Amino acid sequence: MKLELIELEEDRIRFLLCGVSAAFANGIRRACMSEVPVLAIDEISLYDNTSVLFDEQIALRLGEVPLKADDLNMYSRPEDCQCAGTGCPGCRVDFMLSAEGPGMVYSRDIQFTDPGVKPAFDRIPIVVLGEGEKLVIEGFATKRVGKDHTKWQAGTLCGYKNLPSIEIGDCDGCGKCIEVCPRHVLSLEDGRAKVTNILECSLCKLCIDACEMGGIKLTPVLDSFVVSIESSGVMPAKELVARAAEEIKIRAEELDAKLAELS
Numbered sequence: 001m002k003l004e005l006i007e008l009e010e011d012r013i014r015f016l017l018c019g020v021s022a023a024f025a026n027g028i029r030r031a032c033m034s035e036v037p038v039l040a041i042d043e044i045s046l047y048d049n050t051s052v053l054f055d056e057q058i059a060l061r062l063g064e065v066p067l068k069a070d071d072l073n074m075y076s077r078p079e080d081c082q083c084a085g086t087g088c089p090g091c092r093v094d095f096m097l098s099a100e101g102p103g104m105v106y107s108r109d110i111q112f113t114d115p116g117v118k119p120a121f122d123r124i125p126i127v128v129l130g131e132g133e134k135l136v137i138e139g140f141a142t143k144r145v146g147k148d149h150t151k152w153q154a155g156t157l158c159g160y161k162n163l164p165s166i167e168i169g170d171c172d173g174c175g176k177c178i179e180v181c182p183r184h185v186l187s188l189e190d191g192r193a194k195v196t197n198i199l200e201c202s203l204c205k206l207c208i209d210a211c212e213m214g215g216i217k218l219t220p221v222l223d224s225f226v227v228s229i230e231s232s233g234v235m236p237a238k239e240l241v242a243r244a245a246e247e248i249k250i251r252a253e254e255l256d257a258k259l260a261e262l263s
C-alpha cells in the first residue's frame with residue numbers, strides 16, 4: 001500500500017491510496033463516519049423554555065452541536081465505563097445553559113463543567129429569545145459513535161473515487177475537451193490536448209463526448225483511490241483518519257483473536 005498526501009487543512013484531508021481494494025478505501029471512509037467515538041449532548045433537563053421553539057426542537061439543536069475535547073481519552077463510552085453505563089464523571093460531562101432575551105442564544109453559551117470541553121464553533125445559533133423570554137437547561141454529553149446516532153458523527157463529507165487514467169490518442173488541438181471539462185483537468189500544449197490535473201478528474205466523461213476524433217480514452221485505476229475526508233470540527237481531519245485506522249486495527253485484532261480461539 002502507498003499513501004500520498006494531496007491536500008491537508010484543519011478540517012479536511014485528501015490523499016491518494018494505491019495498492020488497495022475498494023473495500024479497504026470504503027472501510028476507511030466508513031470508520032471516519034461511524035466508528036470514531038466523540039462527545040455530543042445526549043440528555044437535557046429543561047427548567048424554563050419560553051422561547052418560540054418547542055422543547056424537542058431545542059434538544060435537537062443542542063444535540064447537533066459538535067463538541068471538542070482537549071483530552072477525549074479522559075472519557076469512556078458508557079457501555080465500557082466502570083459505572084456500567086449508569087452515569088459517572090468517567091463517561092459524562094455535565095453542562096448548563098442559561099439565557100434571557102432579547103438576543104440570540106449561541107453554542108458558545110453552553111458551559112461545560114470540564115473546561116476542556118466546548119463547542120467546536122462558537123456561533124452556532126440555538127434560538128432567538130424575545131424580550132423577557134428565558135431558556136434554562138442542564139444536561140450532559142456522552143461519548144459514542146456515528147453509527148449510534150449522526151450527532152456523534154466525527155466525519156461529515158467522506159468519500160473516495162478511483163484514480164482516473166486518461167490517454168490522448170488522435171488529436172487535432174480543437175480544444176473542445178478543454179472547454180467542456182468542469183474540473184480544468186486538460187490543457188492545450190504544442191497543439192495537442194494534455195492531461196495536467198488528473199487528481200481533479202471526476203470521471204464525468206464529458207471530454208469523451210466532446211471529442212469528435214474519438215481520441216480520449218478514460219479508465220479508472222482499479223487499485224488506486226483518491227480519498228477525501230472532512231471533519232465535523234470535533235478534531236483535526238488528520239487525527240480523524242488516524243483514529244479511524246486505529247478503530248479498524250482494533251477490530252481486526254479482535255477478529256484475529258476469535259479465529260485463534262476456533263483453531
Ligand code: SF4
Binds near residue numbers: 186205206
Ligand atoms: S472525465 Fe470529466 S472531469 Fe475528467 S477530464 Fe474528462 S471532462 Fe474533465
Ligand code: SF4
Binds near residue numbers: 173177178210214215
Ligand atoms: S476534443 Fe479531441 S481533438 Fe479536440 S483537443 Fe480534445 S482530444 Fe484533441
Ligand SMILES: [Zn+2]
Binds near residue numbers: 082088
Ligand atoms: Zn461511567
